[in-house]
Amino acid sequence: MENLVYIVPIVFFAGIIRGYAGFGFAVIAVIGLNLFLDPVKSVPIVLALDFLCSITLVKEALKHAHIDTFRTLVIGALIGIPIGLLLLYLLPALWLKLFICTVVLLLVLLLIKKAKPSQSDSFAKKLGTGIASGVGTSSASIGGPMILYYILSSPLDVRAQRATMILFFIASESAALIALGLSNSSSSDVFIYIAWLLIPTMIGVKIGQLFFNKKPPTSFKAISLPLMVIVAIVGFIKALNSM
Numbered sequence: 259m260e261n262l263v264y265i266v267p268i269v270f271f272a273g274i275i276r277g278y279a280g281f282g283f284a285v286i287a288v289i290g291l292n293l294f295l296d297p298v299k300s301v302p303i304v305l306a307l308d309f310l311c312s313i314t315l316v317k318e319a320l321k322h323a324h325i326d327t328f329r330t331l332v333i334g335a336l337i338g339i340p341i342g343l344l345l346l347y348l349l350p351a352l353w354l355k356l357f358i359c360t361v362v363l364l365l366v367l368l369l370i371k372k373a374k375p376s377q378s379d380s381f382a383k384k385l386g387t388g389i390a391s392g393v394g395t396s397s398a399s400i401g402g403p404m405i406l407y408y409i410l411s412s413p414l415d416v417r418a419q420r421a422t423m424i425l426f427f428i429a430s431e432s433a434a435l436i437a438l439g440l441s442n443s444s445s446s447d448v449f450i451y452i453a454w455l456l457i458p459t460m461i462g463v464k465i466g467q468l469f470f471n472k473k474p475p476t477s478f479k480a481i482s483l484p485l486m487v488i489v490a491i492v493g494f495i496k497a498l499n500s501m
Contacts, residue, residue: 261294265451266458273311273462278470279481280315280420281406281427283308283459285489295451302438303451309431310456311463315424318467323421324414327384331405331422332429334388339433341389342396352497355398359493362400365407366486369479372411379413395430400493402427403486410482416474 268290276283284304291300345354387408395401405426409419475481 262451262454264294265291265455269307269455270458270462273459274466274469275481276308276311277315277463277466277468279466279478280319280423281402281478282481282485283311284402284427285485289488289492299445299448299451302435302448303455305431305434305438306448306452307455307459309428309435310452311460312424312428312431314460314463315467316428319421319424321421322417323425324418327412327414328422328425328429330381330384331388331391331408331426334385334390335392335395335401335426335430336388337385338389338392338394339396342393342398345393346397351398352500355400355493355497358394358398358400359490359497361394362403362486362490362493365403366483366490369407369410369483369486384408391430395434398493400489401430403489406482406486410478416476416478419478420470420474 269287272283272286272290275281275286287304287307288297288300291304295303387404391401391404393401394404405423409423412419414422
């Protein structure tokens with residue numbers, strides 16, 4: 259528990275980003291906590307904190323979210339998860355992770371190149387994005403960037419983008435937490451860390467939400483693009499280290 263002095267500022271900052279943008283907590287917090295804790299502890303801690311602090315954002319998110327988009331993305335993710343598990347069974351996990359990290363970097367380049375969001379949208383596009391996210395999540399634990407790419411290139415305004423992502427990540431984290439609970443992989447230390455870190459995380463989220471309500475951004479690209487690059491680079495490093 260001596261690591262708390264270093265971990266608290268990490269989750270506080272990650273909470274600010276989550277409250278402001280509606281995403282980003284898990285990426286920042288997992289990378290930070292992995293410096294001090296084993297992944298077997300840091301992952302459930304981060305998932306639980308992100309889920310619990312997201313509950314405070316649900317009421318506002320329901321007012322602005324595009325429910326049809328949220329519903330279709332979730333359906334797609336549920337379809338994609340077993341596909342990803344099948345690919346993980348049939349193909350080497352290393353090559354899957356390298357492939358998905360490459361796709362994430364390509365999505366970053368496409369977002370940089372695309373000056374304006376697309377004004378066209380379709381059920382197939384939403385469903386395909388959800389499937390891609392589900393495949394990435396279950397095969398390589400990298401599903402968020404696919405959702406980010408779709409949301410940021412969609413015709414939704416920033417409030418609807420943020421709210422829809424909040425609801426989607428709550429749904430996906432719920433599934434992940436249920437899976438972790440069924441596996442009985444969490445130790446008592448995990449719950450102690452969650453108890454200590456929940457308050458600074460929620461304070462950070464509240465501050466981020468206040469910043470958003472006071473001055474919402476015209477686009478989330480300035481936040482999302484660096485995070486997507488970080489996800490891809492960290493994925494490449496982990497994959498190459500396992501070779």
